[in-house]
Amino acid sequence: MKVHVGLCQDYGDSQRTILRALEELGGADRFFRKGQKVVLKPNLLKGAPPEKAVTTHPDFIISVVRIVEDAGARAVIIDSPGGPGNKRFLQRCYEKSEWTRIPRETGAELSYDVSYSQVPLPHGRILKSVPVLKVIQEADVIINLPKLKTHGLTVYTGAVKNMYGTVPGMTKPAFHGQYRGMHRFARMLLDVHDASSPDLSIMDGIVGMEGKGPAGGDPIKMNMVLTSQSAQALDMAACRATGIDISKVPTIRMGDLDPKDVELIGDTPPKMSIKHPVGGMVPWWVPEFMGGIFANMYMKRPVLYPDRCISCGDCERICPEDAITMKKLPRISWSKCIRCYCCAEICPKDALEPR
Ligand code: SF4
Ligand code: SF4
Known part of the structure; x- marks a missing residue:
């Protein structure tokens, strides 16, 4: 190909x-x-x-x-x-x-x-x-x-x-x-x-x-x-x-x-070495029923930078697990969060980052 x-x-x-x-x-x-x-x-x-x-x-x-x-x-x-x-x-x-x-x-x-x-x-x-x-x-x-x-x-x-x-x-x-x-x-x-x-x-x-x-x-x-x-x-x-x-x-x-x-x-492609994440998904060898526990223990959490947040609520609306509750600022339930990072992707102010 x-x-x-x-x-x-x-x-x-x-x-x-x-x-x-x-x-x-x-x-x-x-x-x-x-x-x-x-x-x-x-x-x-x-x-x-x-x-x-x-x-x-x-x-x-x-x-x-x-x-x-x-x-x-x-x-x-x-x-x-x-x-x-x-x-x-x-x-x-x-x-x-x-x-x-x-x-x-x-x-x-x-x-x-x-x-x-x-x-x-x-x-x-x-x-x-x-x-x-x-x-x-x-x-x-x-x-x-x-x-x-x-x-x-x-x-x-x-x-x-x-x-x-x-x-x-x-x-x-x-x-x-x-x-x-x-x-x-x-x-x-x-x-x-x-x-x-x-x-x-x-x-x-x-x-x-x-x-x-x-x-x-x-x-x-x-x-x-x-x-x-x-x-x-x-x-x-x-x-x-x-x-x-x-x-x-x-x-x-x-x-x-x-x-x-x-x-x-x-052309000959450039030989670059860009900075990239190691990937944040639950690995294949973790059984489905253990996925949530694994995510909680080992995967990065979407962490809020409160000074950047404008309280728009977009993160709460997009979260597939209803893990975010908007008060003045978003609050995340770690037990519900599956680390999909949809909230970080959609945030208009980059106020949520996996860390
Ligand atoms: S999407 Fe970003 S700016 Fe909007 S409430 Fe969530 S964290 Fe704050
Ligand atoms: S990472 Fe996914 S599941 Fe967790 S709070 Fe953000 S949108 Fe919700």
Whole structure:
């Protein structure tokens, strides 16, 4: 499975880099053509300014839109961020991430359609069906646009995990509660990816995130764009380029692609060694019924920085286990908390951090 590596110093050069990748993978017309509806699924974990590197950069999305439009196809952009699955919240996230300028600068549609329906998964690893946004289901072509970031729970978040955003609103934190433990969670993510099976993944690794990802880490110049038809192959290539051990990434470990089958083409990838968490999931060898006890004894807790908290209550609303009670400040019940870190991811002030 081929992964194209394109070295790229800044977003101004991203269109040329992506175009070269498509040409070297067989030509853009292999992936989309005139008259088709091409749905772009970037990373909108939450509303955050582009320079924080939490979301796929709007200039990167614009570059892909321009290539799609030059081919005579129509581009539609959608994601479901962490939080309530309603239009108002989506609008807020789009604005904060500066994605609202994309339809002003191109002919793309920024979709506010939060409707969804169940997609059957008769051969799912753990899911038999999954709710998926209708916009995704109605696409002729799906292009996955992940951001290269670290992740407190899964070590790294990339192409496979980015498709988790096709699942609507609060179903995502609910799945955290339902599919605990590294193996179950990874199998669920792989099933969600398979429910939509993106035709192409193009990763924004120009500025990525190291340290306490996926929301509270540090932006870092990585200067690369990775492109592949296989999200799993792309994730392996991204981890290798950034010094992350692929055996520690649950979606790679539980995936079905042999690392030997990944072929890199294009430029020589950089040899980096980014700061990343060791991963915070209950390991596979802990029996399901012991998961809560293990989490309580050995896993990092989401700790509050009271001076940063604005008492918005978002953490209380997203917690899948009702472990947070809002007084003036949030209070967390450690016996209920399953260490999913959804609260830390959604906090608009980075007032909760796993420690
Ligand atoms: S911790 Fe963050 S999400 Fe929770 S109430 Fe405070 S600011 Fe809001
Ligand atoms: S308190 Fe935070 S980490 Fe714990 S279960 Fe709730 S959302 Fe997850």
